[in-house]
Amino acid sequence: MDISLTNRLSFKQASLTVLVAFILGTLLSLIQVGIDYASEDASINREIRSLLEISHNPAARIAYNIDAELAQELVLGLLRSPAVIRAEIVDNSGAVLASVNRPPMRSRYRMFSDFLFQERRRFEDPLFVAHAPHEALGVLRLEVDTYAFGSHFLKRAVLTLVTGFARSLLLSLILLVLFYAMLTKPLVGIIRALSERDTRMPARQKIPCPPGHERDEIGILVEVTNRQLANIAEEIEQRREAEDRLTQYLGELENIVSARTAELKATNARLTQSNQELEEARRTALQMAQARAAFLANMSHEIRTPLNGLLGMLALALDGPLNSEQRQQLSIAHGSGEVLVELLNDILDLSKFEAGQLELESIPFDLGVLVEDTASLLSQNAAPGVELTCLIDPQLPIQVLGDPTRVRQIVSNLLSNALKFTRFGRVDVRVRAVANGVEIEIRDTGIGISEEAQERIFQPFAQGSIDITRQYGGTGLGLALTRRLCEAMRGELGLVSKEGFGSRFTARLPLPSHARGTPLPPLHGRVVALCPSSSGLHELLSTLLPSWGLTYLRQDTDAPLASIKGDTFISDCPECLPGLRKVIDSPILLVTAYNRFMDNEQASTLAPLEQMARPLGRAALYQTLRHILQPGVTETPRQSASDKPQSRQARVLLVEDNPVNQMVAKGMLAKLGCDVAVAAHGAEALDYLAREPVDLVLMDCNMPIMDGYEASRRIRQSGRWPDLPIIALTANALPDERERCQAAGMSDYLAKPFRREELAALLDSWLPATATP
Ligand code: ADP
Numbered sequence: 001m002d003i004s005l006t007n008r009l010s011f012k013q014a015s016l017t018v019l020v021a022f023i024l025g026t027l028l029s030l031i032q033v034g035i036d037y038a039s040e041d042a043s044i045n046r047e048i049r050s051l052l053e054i055s056h057n058p059a060a061r062i063a064y065n066i067d068a069e070l071a072q073e074l075v076l077g078l079l080r081s082p083a084v085i086r087a088e089i090v091d092n093s094g095a096v097l098a099s100v101n102r103p104p105m106r107s108r109y110r111m112f113s114d115f116l117f118q119e120r121r122r123f124e125d126p127l128f129v130a131h132a133p134h135e136a137l138g139v140l141r142l143e144v145d146t147y148a149f150g151s152h153f154l155k156r157a158v159l160t161l162v163t164g165f166a167r168s169l170l171l172s173l174i175l176l177v178l179f180y181a182m183l184t185k186p187l188v189g190i191i192r193a194l195s196e197r198d199t200r201m202p203a204r205q206k207i208p209c210p211p212g213h214e215r216d217e218i219g220i221l222v223e224v225t226n227r228q229l230a231n232i233a234e235e236i237e238q239r240r241e242a243e244d245r246l247t248q249y250l251g252e253l254e255n256i257v258s259a260r261t262a263e264l265k266a267t268n269a270r271l272t273q274s275n276q277e278l279e280e281a282r283r284t285a286l287q288m289a290q291a292r293a294a295f296l297a298n299m300s301h302e303i304r305t306p307l308n309g310l311l312g313m314l315a316l317a318l319d320g321p322l323n324s325e326q327r328q329q330l331s332i333a334h335g336s337g338e339v340l341v342e343l344l345n346d347i348l349d350l351s352k353f354e355a356g357q358l359e360l361e362s363i364p365f366d367l368g369v370l371v372e373d374t375a376s377l378l379s380q381n382a383a384p385g386v387e388l389t390c391l392i393d394p395q396l397p398i399q400v401l402g403d404p405t406r407v408r409q410i411v412s413n414l415l416s417n418a419l420k421f422t423r424f425g426r427v428d429v430r431v432r433a434v435a436n437g438v439e440i441e442i443r444d445t446g447i448g449i450s451e452e453a454q455e456r457i458f459q460p461f462a463q464g465s466i467d468i469t470r471q472y473g474g475t476g477l478g479l480a481l482t483r484r485l486c487e488a489m490r491g492e493l494g495l496v497s498k499e500g501f502g503s504r505f506t507a508r509l510p511l512p513s514h515a516r517g518t519p520l521p522p523l524h525g526r527v528v529a530l531c532p533s534s535s536g537l538h539e540l541l542s543t544l545l546p547s548w549g550l551t552y553l554r555q556d557t558d559a560p561l562a563s564i565k566g567d568t569f570i571s572d573c574p575e576c577l578p579g580l581r582k583v584i585d586s587p588i589l590l591v592t593a594y595n596r597f598m599d600n601e602q603a604s605t606l607a608p609l610e611q612m613a614r615p616l617g618r619a620a621l622y623q624t625l626r627h628i629l630q631p632g633v634t635e636t637p638r639q640s641a642s643d644k645p646q647s648r649q650a651r652v653l654l655v656e657d658n659p660v661n662q663m664v665a666k667g668m669l670a671k672l673g674c675d676v677a678v679a680a681h682g683a684e685a686l687d688y689l690a691r692e693p694v695d696l697v698l699m700d701c702n703m704p705i706m707d708g709y710e711a712s713r714r715i716r717q718s719g720r721w722p723d724l725p726i727i728a729l730t731a732n733a734l735p736d737e738r739e740r741c742q743a744a745g746m747s748d749y750l751a752k753p754f755r756r757e758e759l760a761a762l763l764d765s766w767l768p769a770t771a772t773p
Contacts, residue, residue, distance in 0.1 A: 003188070008180070008184050009179070009183055009184050009187065010176060010179035010180040010183055010184035011176065011179075011184075013175075013179045013183065014172055014175040014176035014179050015172070017171075017172070017175050018168055018169075018171060018172030018175065021168050021171050021172070022165075022168040022172075025164040025165075025167060025168050026161075026164060028164070029160050029161050029164035032160050033156075033157040033160055033161070036153060036156055036157065036160070037116060037153060037157075040117070040149055040150075040152070040153040041116075041117060043149065044083070044117065044121065044144065044146060044149045045121075047083070047149075048083070048084075048121070048123050048142060048144050049123070051078065051081055051084070051142070052123055052125040052140065052142065055074060055077075055078055055125070055140060056125055056127070056140070058070070058074055059071075059074055059089055059125070059127050059138075059140040060127040060128060060129050060137055061129070062074060062089060062097065062098075063089060063091050063092070063097065063127045063137040063138035064127075064129055064137050066091060066097065067097075068097050068098060071089045071097040071098030072098040072100075074087075074089065074098065075087040075088060075089060075098045075099060075100045076100055078100075078142065079100045079101075079102060082148045083144045083145055083146070083148035083149060084142055084143070084144055084145075085101060085102050085103070085104050085120065085143055085144065085145045086099070086100070086101035086102075086141070086142070086143035087099070087100055087101075087140075087141070087142050087143075088100070088140075088141045089127075089138060089139075089140050089141075090138050090139045090141065091137065091138040092136050092137055092138045097138070101143070104119070104120065104145040104147065105145060105147050105148065105151075107147065107151065109151070109154055110147045110150065110151075112150070112154055113146060113147045113149075113150025113151060113153070113154060114146070114147070114150070116150060116153070117146035117147075117149065117150045117153075118146055119145075119146065119147075120143055120144060120145055120146060121143075121144045121146060122141065122142070122143050122144075123141070123142045123143075123144065124139050124140070124141050124142075125139065125140040125141075125142075126138075126139055127139060127140055183218075185210070186210030186213050186218045187218065189208075189210050190207055190210070190218070190221070190222060190225070193207045193208060194207060194225070197229075206226050206229075207222050207225055207226055207229070208222075209222040209223070210222075286355065286356065289351065289354040289355040289356075290355040290356075290357070292351055292354070292355070293348075293351040293352055293354070293355040293357055296347060296348055296351045297348065300344050300347075300348055300731070301702075301731045302731075303344060304341075304344070304731035304751075304752045304753055305658060305661065305731045305752065306660070307337060307340060307341060307344075307752075307753045308660075308661055308664060308731065308752040308753035308754070309658070309660030309661055309663075309664055310337050310753075311334060311337045311338065311341070311664075311753045311755075312660075312661070312663070312664025312665070312667065312668065312753065313660070313663070313664060314330055314333055314334040314337060315334060315664075315668070315755070315756060316663075316664065316667040316668070316671075317330050318330050318331065318334060319671060337753075341753055343475055343477070346475065346477040346478065346481055347477065349409075349481050349485075350460060350477060350480065350481055350484075353481075353484045353488070358488055360402075360403040360406060360488060360489060361402075361403040361404075361405070361406075362401050362402060362403065363401065363402075363403070363404065364399040364400070364401055364514040364515065365399060365400065365402065365404035365407075366398055366399055367396065367397075367399075367400050367402075367407065367431060367438060367511065368392040368396055368398070368431060368618065369617075369619070370404055370407060370408055370411070371390055371392065371411055371429055371431050371440065372390050372392070372615065372617040372618065373617075374408055374411045374412050374415065375388060375390045375411075375415060375429050375615045376613070376615060376617065377412075378412065378415050378416055378419060379593065379594060379613065379614060379615055380594060380595070381416060381419045381420065382419050382422075382427065382593060382614075383419070383422065383423050383424070384593065384596075385423060385424040385425070386419065386422050386423070386424065386425060386426070386427055387425070387426045387427070387535060387536045387537070387572070387614065388419065388426075388427045388428075388429075388536070388614055388615045389426065389427075389428050389429070389536030389537065389539065389540055389614070389615050389616070390428075390429045390431075390540075390615045390616070390617070391428055391429065391430045391431070391536070391539060391540055391543070392430075392431050392618060393430070393431060393432035393433060394543065394544075394547050395432070395433050396431055396432060396433050396438065397433060397513035397514065397515060397516050397517070398515050398516060398517035399513075399514040399515040400437075400438060400511040400512065400513055400514055401511060401512050401513075401514045402489065402509065402511040403489070406485050406488075406489070407440075407509070407511070409481070409482070409485060410440070410482050410485050410486060410493075410507050410509075411429070411440060411442070413478040413479070413481065413482045414440075414442040414482060414505045414507070415427070415429060415442055416478070417478060417479070417505075418442050418443075418444035418446065418503070418505075419444075420472055420474070421444065421446040421447045421472065421503075422444040422445060422446030422447075422502070423446065424445065425444070425445030425446070425502070426443075426444070426445050426535075426536050427442070427443070427444045427445075427446075428441075428442070428443045428444075428536055428539075429441070429442050429615075430442075430443070433513070434508065436510050437491070437508065437509050437510035437511045437512065438508075438509055438511050439506060439507070439508050439509075440506070440507045440509070441504060441505070441506045441507075442504070442505045442506075443502065443503070443504040443505075444502050444503055444504075445501070445502040446502050446503065447468075447499070447500065447502075448497045448498050448499040448500050448501050448502050448503055449464055449495070449497040449499065449503055450464070450465075450499045451499075453465065454495055454497060457476075457479050458479050458480055458483045458493075459476075459480060460476065460477055460480040460481075461475065461476040461477065461480075462476050462480070463476040482507070486507050486508075486509065489509050489510065489511075490510050491507060491508050491509035491510055492507075492508050493505065493506070493507050493508075494506040494507075494508070520548060520622060522548060522549030523548045523549050523550050523622075523625055523626055523629055523630065524549060524550070524629065524630070525550055525551070525567035525568065525625075525629040526550070526551040526553065526565065526566050526567050527541070527545055527550050527551065527552055527553070527566060527567065527568050527569075527570060527625070528553045528554070528555060528564055528566035528568075528569050528570070529541050529552070529553070529554045529555070529569075529570045529571070530554075530555050530556075530557050530569060530570070530571040530572075530573065530576065530580065531554065531557065531570075531571065531572050531573070532556060532557070533554065533556075535572065537570070537572050537591060537616070538554050540616060541554075541570065542554070544618060544621065545625075548622060548625075550625070550629075553566065557571070557573050557576050564584075566584075566586055567586060567587075567628075567629055568586055568587045568588070568589060568625070568628050568629060569584060569586055569587070569588045569589070570588075570589045570591060571588060571589075571590055571591070572590070572591045572592060572614075574590060574592055574596060574598060577590065577606050577609070578605075578606065581605075581606050587608040587609070587610065587628045588606065588608070588609050588610070589609075589610045589611075589612060589624060589625075589628065590609060590610070590611045590612070591611075591612050591613075591614055591616060592611070592613070592614060593613065593614050594613040594614075597611050597613070598611060608628075610624055610627075610628060612624060649673065649674075649675070650673075650674050650675070650695040650696060650763065650767045651674070651675045651677070651692075651693065651694050651695050651696075652669050652674045652675065652676050652677070652694070652695065652696050652697070652698060652763075653676075653677050653678075653679060653685060653688060653689065653694045653696070653697045653698070654666060654669065654676055654677070654678045654679070654698045655678075655679045655680075655681070655682065655684070655685040655697060655698065655699045655700055655703070655708065655711065656678065656679075656680070656698070656700040656703075656729065657680050657681055657700060657703040657704060658700070661700070661729075661752070662678055665698060665729070665759075666678060668756045668759055669698075669759070671756065672756070672759065672760055672763060674763070677692065677694070680703070681703040681704055681705040681706050681707075681711075682699075682703060682705065682706030682707060682708060682710055682711025682714070683705050683706040683711070684705075685697065685699070685711050686706075686711060686714060686715065689715065689720075689721065689724075694724065695725075695767055696724070696725045696726075696727065696763065696766055696767060697715075697724060697725070697726045697727070698727050698729055698750075699711060699712060699726050699727065699728055699729060699746065700729045700730070701728055701729070701730040701737075701741070702730075702731075708728060708729075708730075708744075708746075709740065709741070709744040710744075712726050712728075712741075712744040712745045712746045713744050713745055715745065716745035725747045725748070725766035725767070726745065726746045726747050727746070727747060727748045727749070727750055727762055727766065728741040728746045728748070728749045728750065729750055729752060729754075730749065730750075730751060730752060731751070731752040731753075737749070747766060748762060748765075748766060750762055
């Protein structure tokens with residue numbers, strides 16, 4: 001490792017020392033020169049004075065004797081002194097006795113001397129004789145060239161300075177050599193030893209101490225460095241050992257990992273295989289489920305056709321003149337048939353779920369009205385001691401988007417259970433808008449469900465207990481289906497129940513709002529309800545009536561009534577009415593179960609009296625109150641299938657091959673006031689259509705010779721009857737049946753077995769207004 005001279009420590013140290021020595025030396029030399037200067041300056045005066053002293057007596061005698069010759073000799077003698085450049089003796093009269101001079105010395109350096117000592121100096125010595133000191137005889141004058149002294153001084157000064165420099169130079173050289181030998185050389189040795197060390201074997205190589213430095217700082221530096229190097233070497237050794245151990249562990253780990261990887265690969269392979277097997281099994285299960293669904297759909301077709309006949313005939317028979325025993329027997333037979341249809345539908349739906357074939361619609365519908373209609377339909381199942389109430393949140397959108405048929409199924413299943421398992425108290429259906437859709441809550445005060453059963457009842461064919469099965473019947477399919485329906489709609493079904501205290505089922509469905517309702521025209525008046533504060537009627541009225549602008553008051557049935565003023569009174573207690581009528585003239589609105597309506601005779605004694613069936617629908621209640629409170633205002637009654645007159649003058653062509661079904665449909669259509677023509681298959685229907693005008697065709701789908709699909713296609717293709725309503729009658733429950741009918745050109749769809757109300761509703765929606773008188 002080469003270090004340039006100027007960077008060497010010895011050089012730096014030597015040059016610093018020399019600089020200091022030089023400055024000090026120069027200072028000392030200058031002081032010495034100064035002292036020399038002062039002494040030289042004084043010595044000029046001293047020498048000339050002593051010259052004057054020596055010359056004094058001869059000069060005085062010469063002046064006394066006025067001896068010009070001697071005077072000349074004396075001044076010449078004085079001129080011999082190298083510094084004197086002019087000497088003269090003047091007598092007391094001012095006359096010059098003798099005078100000599102010579103030119104001053106010339107030199108390049110005299111300006112320095114002149115500067116220091118003046119160029120020349122003049123000395124005068126007054127002349128007198130010893131015995132007459134006060135008698136002036138004249139003056140001896142000398143002029144001195146100071147260079148004679150100054151040149152000596154300058155030489156000495158230069159010598160002093162030059163020797164000073166030479167000393168410094170010598171000193172610096174000596175110091176440089178010394179520092180090099182004492183500091184730089186051993187340090188360079190150490191550096192070389194350090195840089196030449198083998199880093200792979202640090203422990204073995206100690207740095208040698210430069211000879212003669214064992215006890216000084218360099219020796220200690222070497223010792224400390226050796227010690228540190230030993231520590232580092234030890235540490236490196238330890239690290240190397242640790243590294244070796246780590247490498248060894250890593251190797252072992254790699255072995256373990258590769259062993260595990262191999263194991264995992266094997267497990268993976270096994271898993272992939274079992275996945276494939278599972279996938280295969282799933283596919284097989286799905287295929288089996290689809291096959292089962294298809295089988296069930298076909299089976300149900302076969303079952304539905306005779307069922308349709310059975311139910312239709314029973315319904316027709318029930319409309320005829322019967323004694324009460326026969327009516328009861330036929331009603332039971334009809335009811336059992338309907339249960340059979342429901343069971344069939346549930347099994348079909350469940351199998352559709354399992355086969356992944358359930359398709360949901362997304363169309364706008366009025367959820368509030370749907371719930372009220374369903375509740376009203378099921379209200380006949382309510383026990384006499386049960387108050388069924390529909391509490392629809394006024395904030396609920398008038399229309400939501402979803403599948404109304406499936407929502408109806410959910411409400412219907414939950415509500416029929418609630419009514420089935422409740423003997424006393426209340427059954428409430430609450431519908432409200434929530435953050436992501438709607439919440440339908442069905443709450444009852446019935447027998448409740450034990451905690452253990454709550455887990456089970458959502459499984460197909462599971463019921464609360466054997467006792468329940470024995471006492472209440474049922475299939476155990478309703479809740480399983482309801483939960484799956486809710487989940488299929490991406491909603492959820494919750495249950496809170498306590499045995500003996502009732503149950504609360506909550507279906508949360510994400511049905512988006514489609515349209516909001518416009519507020520109804522406000523009503524004016526004061527309505528007093530006579531019912532307990534715990535009743536559903538009170539809860540319903542207290543929400544609805546104020547929102548319609550009415551003043552609402554409630555009184556307990558046994559409270560004194562004479563003092564209460566009201567424009568109308570609402571009561572749910574038929575027995576209380578005679579007493580009430582005695583003290584009150586205002587109209588009374590009686591709200592009871594449908595089968596507890598008063599007969600006309602009874603009602604006329606309590607007039608003015610209106611009767612409404614439970615559960616109260618919002619629209620019907622509004623219209624009734626408007627009728628009572630504002631009798632002058634023209635009503636805009638809500639059109640519904642059941643409100644319409646039952647007689648129609650429409651001409652309906654029934655295309656049906658099964659004679660029993662022909663009889664059933666014909667009977668129902670006749671009851672609905674239609675003029676019916678029958679065709680046994682599609683071809684016959686086409687012939688008939690070509691001959692006779694027809695308002696609507698009821699078309700069975702599966703028929704010999706020409707089926708309903710083909711017949712419909714031909715009717716549409718002919719172009720003669722583009723707007724003729726063709727309603728498919730089908731017992732086929734396959735999922736794509738509706739689309740198949742539409743594709744064939746049919747307008748609507750009615751599944752067999754159908755009820756007269758369903759047929760009436762269809763006729764109402766498809767027959768032109770003129771067909772209804
Ligand atoms: P089903 O009613 O035809 O037996 P579900 O699946 O509808 O079949 O109901 C299964 C069981 O759940 C019923 O048997 C009954 O034990 C219990 N359950 C359902 N709803 C209620 C309710 N509201 N109150 C008491 N128990 C109920």
